[in-house]
Amino acid sequence: MRDPGGGPRVLLKRLRELMQQPLDPQARLDQIVRDIAANMVAEVCSLYVLRADSVLELYATEGLNPGSVHLAQLRLGQGLVGTIAAGARALNLSNAQEHPAFAYLPETGEEIYHSFLGVPVLRAGRTLGVLVVQNKTMRVYREDEIEAMETTAMVIAEMIATGDLARLSRPGLELDLRRPASFTGVSFNDGIGLGHVVLHEPRIVVTNLFNEDSDEETRRLESALGSLRLSIDDMLSRRDVAFEGEHREVLEAYRMFANDRGWVRRLEEAVRNGLTAEAAVEKVQSDMRARMIHMTDPYLRERMSDFDDLANRLLRQLMGRGAEDVASSLPKDAIIVARSMGAAELLDYPREKLRGLVLEEGAATSHVVIVGRAMGIPVAGQVKGAVSMSENGDAIIVDGEEGIVHLRPQAGLEAAYTEKVRFRARRQELYRELRAQPSVTKDGVGIELLMNAGLAVDLPQLNESGAAGIGLFRTELQFMVAATFPRAEAQEKLYRDVLDAARGKAVTFRTIDIGGDKVLPYFKGAGQEENPALGWRAIRLTLDRPGLLRTQIRALLKAAGGRELKLMLPMVTELGEIAQAREIIDREVRHLSRFAHHLPTSLKLGAMVEVPSLLWQLDELMKAVDFVSVGSNDLFQFIMAVDRGNTLLADRFDPLSVPFMRVLKQIADAGVRNNTTVTLCGELAGRPISAMALLGLGYRSISMSPASIGPVKAMLTELPLGELKALLDDNLSGTSTKVPMRALLQAFADDRDIPV
Structure with a gap:
């Protein structure tokens, strides 16, 4: 019987060697898909990368027509690959052609393949592409094979995020790295703010992905989990329990999640498959976020936010970091982006540098909203997805009049809002005269x-x-x-x-x-x-x-x-x-x-x-x-x-x-x-x-x-x-x-x- 951890471990070891070789991006991708196909005994392995125009482009393949690379394309939501990208969920099919979303691309010659496994390439819950394996025989891929694919997809996501593949894109068809995004939320305070993103709790970027010693990484994970649980117990035992302005029930939920065996088991499995402890936390959390992001149940979405915060705390434990002092290094036009935050935390930021506030949660009567209103900055709330789609330093516009947020806006839109700000400034000058x-x-x-x-x-x-x-x-x-x-x-x-x-x-x-x-x-x-x-x-x-x-x-x-x-x-x-x-x-x-x-x-x-x-x-x-x-x-x-x-x-x-x-x-x-x-x-x-x-x-x-x-x-x-x-x-x-x-x-x- 095949060792359930052997496939992922062997594959990760090979990927680590590939990442260290002086290869150009295309050669590295071509070798990655060949190695995945060999490891999983698959006739086909293909990588599709999401472009800024919402098109998935074939970037590398083993088994399909090599002439279709950079020519074969699918729209977001089109075909099996587009469906995976749109829903950020894996598909494991024994006969792909029977699936209602199947789309035939004649240039690839894929119609002869039946078995299909596709996983989203995710980073921080955001889909950057799709990784696929296929076989002629009808079969259902095993859990350990799915795990191997998801782990490999995480490595590819880092290649995309760091810009390694940017040289392969054609002019006007850039990758989905700096793609503009707009969100509609609720206006909590009037005004317009143009500036740059400051994530209230910036994500920790994991750069060390592959472990040298699984046992040592497991011990690190257990130690960090123990410290995390102790810190939560300590906060709960304090008489003046106050965790970022939230209620005691939040801490109780954190304690429950920190002891959740299902969560811990997935972390341990990712470590056994060859990831470092911190890479395991990032992978498991990204998978969970992608699966839950489309849920409409407000309770489950709230729990997702709790898990995100908990994972961030665990990463800080593993990497030996305290809370980031972002207030000391703010840009002069900072727009704070947060899931939620306490009123006192907003006051920690220097008022003269703040241009706006974006919250994924909150209500008009939230304490932090009241303070934001008192500070006279535009506030947009209930802007779902703003945190996971933002990076520190991204250009951003907050339209407090409409409750709309534009992330990485195009030049024309930014110019229109700049003129709108000038108009408001002229109007304010008239008010000052009154x-x-x-x-x-x-x-x-x-x-x-x-x-x-x-x-x-x-x-x-x-x-x-x-x-x-x-x-x-x-x-x-x-x-x-x-x-x-x-x-x-x-x-x-x-x-x-x-x-x-x-x-x-x-x-x-x-x-x-x-x-x-x-x-x-x-x-x-x-x-x-x-x-x-x-x-x-x-x-x-x-x-x-x-x-x-x-x-x-x-x-x-x-x-x-x-x-x-x-x-x-x-x-x-x-x-x-x-x-x-x-x-x-x-x-x-x-x-x-x-x-x-x-x-x-x-x-x-x-x-x-x-x-x-x-x-x-x-x-x-x-x-x-x-x-x-x-x-x-x-x-x-x-x-x-x-x-x-x-x-x-x-x-x-x-x-x-x-x-x-x-x-x-x-x-x-x-x-x-x-x-x-x-x-x-x-x-x-x-x-x-x-x-x-x-x-x-x-x-x-x-x-x-x-x-x-x-x-x-x-x-x-x-x-x-x-x-x-x-x-x-x-x-x-x-x-x-x-x-x-x-x-x-x-x-x-x-x-x-x-x-x-």
């Missing part, structure tokens, strides 16, 4: 334009944007980017820095709003909740854990000594919660007074209207607080019963619909009726057309991202507010023929040349 002008409508109504913030990186934009103040300072962001609860001293310093940077402009601090989708990895919350958005979060959590709120209130009171302090409570559901919070605040004021601390000159307490129950308590609410802020994101989510993070529903419900606009008008009217200031902070305020609608509904104070202030100000200076108010009153009252509100607003703006 910065010093008063925020007054065309018919003389003053509007307060405020900005949202939450981190120290936001503060310089207060003056740059021309904002009248900070309408929403998200204090929870400081907690989200930290590895442990920020100490009272750290909180106090941040709040004091914010007030100093404001230079007398109003700042509204929202008390810590965690829970739901804002999970702190070091805080044991409510556990798994079926509806986290409706669960233990925001004011509910801090009233149940008053120590959190007391510490924060004390830090805010001390930081605001000698100045006005504006506090806002999130997710208030009933007035009793305001009374409880006020008791805690009063207690902290008495405590600091007792020890003669410098207190704020005035303290104003407000509440956010984002829970629908407050709509039936508006008059009582306006009397119980000093000001009100509408959280339009959550309020819309709850009013319409739509998960704002669900991409399937993203465009289904319009916040500029009649029902929601009536709700917003009801709140604004209650503010006027009770002489209580009402501000709206949320995505609605940051888009000119929806900001225009808010002004027509009666809002005179809106808060938005700093980048939105210029466009919104350009809109309102051309807005005849009286005309718009009359139009909206008429259409929301139910007395006129209904036209979709967004279309009505757009027509109003177009007729009056209002830039929206």
Whole structure:
């Protein structure tokens, strides 16, 4: 009986000798296919390489017509070879001609062959070609023969990736090495970024493929696996478990995968077949990634990401490397490409060098997305395949307006985007010219334009944007980017820095709003909740854990000594919660007074209207607080019963619909009726057309991202507010023929040349 490891080992030994010989690329390929055919007792062995035009070209063959080399071609998806390349999966057939995908190429003379084994040539899960063996007799190739072919294909992939075969390609028919690729994801932050790829966790390039001693490589693999398992156990045992901003469940999954016998067995088998331990990890992971990349099940795709991260960690163990310090050597136009990352990790990169962020995962409410938005860089998320298709230094364009990413773009496309960036820059220059002008409508109504913030990186934009103040300072962001609860001293310093940077402009601090989708990895919350958005979060959590709120209130009171302090409570559901919070605040004021601390000159307490129950308590609410802020994101989510993070529903419900606009008008009217200031902070305020609608509904104070202030100000200076108010009153009252509100607003703006 044939030794199941003999074939691959003998073949790898021969390949290693070939790679060391001074042969030109074509001669080396010709000898490789001859050796494979001899090793596997096959009449035919052929190598097809994928070109940049999605055509598979025959590059070498043993057994087929040698005159067909570089002439025989198949499109991606055409024939058996094209099917393998398109699906990145092997085909093992006893009678190839019966397969529905079989395509006859007369120039090769292959119609006389029945048995067929084809494997994709893969690198980092990306198909670079196809390797095929064929026999006249009908047979099914054994597992060890498939393993030998896959291992050989890995070696050929390195030849392709290092450019060894580039000299064999004809002009205009280059290999699929620098092929342009475009991805459609989801826009998480507006803007356009042109630059070069910086992989957040760059792949380790394995250069030492062949082992000299299988036993020694097996010992290295076992040692690295042991170290990997210990490091995961150590992270799990820490009290402040925080792995790259993810939850404990991720580490538990990592531990399970690191002990998965099927995975380990495939690694050991690859080593026994002649690969080094690190080459075995690369091969097994590339095979697994290629098999799973087409799966639609989100759970399985998530597990693939976990396996990728685990394999990268194992490679670092084997090669003795720590985490790459890419931040210290960034290009000046860096665009970070990552599967996922923590908010704190993004802040590790120098802001002045960042031009954009591309995520394979994430949601609009992800912590890292919030930070990216605060940094003012374009962000595209849910860009599947971006990591495996990218290499460090690749040219890349991030279109944050459309959520589109162009990798290695062609010159014409890059020129078009360059012009688009210039146009945006000219428009931003116009907005800067508006910065010093008063925020007054065309018919003389003053509007307060405020900005949202939450981190120290936001503060310089207060003056740059021309904002009248900070309408929403998200204090929870400081907690989200930290590895442990920020100490009272750290909180106090941040709040004091914010007030100093404001230079007398109003700042509204929202008390810590965690829970739901804002999970702190070091805080044991409510556990798994079926509806986290409706669960233990925001004011509910801090009233149940008053120590959190007391510490924060004390830090805010001390930081605001000698100045006005504006506090806002999130997710208030009933007035009793305001009374409880006020008791805690009063207690902290008495405590600091007792020890003669410098207190704020005035303290104003407000509440956010984002829970629908407050709509039936508006008059009582306006009397119980000093000001009100509408959280339009959550309020819309709850009013319409739509998960704002669900991409399937993203465009289904319009916040500029009649029902929601009536709700917003009801709140604004209650503010006027009770002489209580009402501000709206949320995505609605940051888009000119929806900001225009808010002004027509009666809002005179809106808060938005700093980048939105210029466009919104350009809109309102051309807005005849009286005309718009009359139009909206008429259409929301139910007395006129209904036209979709967004279309009505757009027509109003177009007729009056209002830039929206």
